[in-house]
Amino acid sequence: MALPGEMKIEIDRELCMGSGNCSFWAEGVFDLDDDGIAVVLDPTAAPEDKIILAGQGCPTQAISITKDGEKLA
Numbered sequence: 845m846a847l848p849g850e851m852k853i854e855i856d857r858e859l860c861m862g863s864g865n866c867s868f869w870a871e872g873v874f875d876l877d878d879d880g881i882a883v884v885l886d887p888t889a890a891p892e893d894k895i896i897l898a899g900q901g902c903p904t905q906a907i908s909i910t911k912d913g914e915k916l917a
């Protein structure tokens with residue numbers, strides 16, 4: 845559960861096709877695991893606008909970002 849004001853980032857591992865776009869846009873927040881599927885490393889490792897761009901730029905819309913119940917990407 846994210847605290848108030850914190851971004852909650854979720855990755856749908858079924859949808860992710862391992863393009864790596866997210867780790868390019870928000871390095872340190874996202875990375876690819878040993879299966880080549882994206883994972884969240886540290887939600888605070890990049891500015892929020894970069895994380896939102898990364899979420900919006902996912903080619904398979906596998907990333908979902910919410911903050912205080914509002915869907916950002």
Ligand code: SF4
Nearest residue numbers: 860861863864866902
């Ligand atoms: S941008 Fe989307 S499809 Fe590409 S690695 Fe990240 S979550 Fe997976």
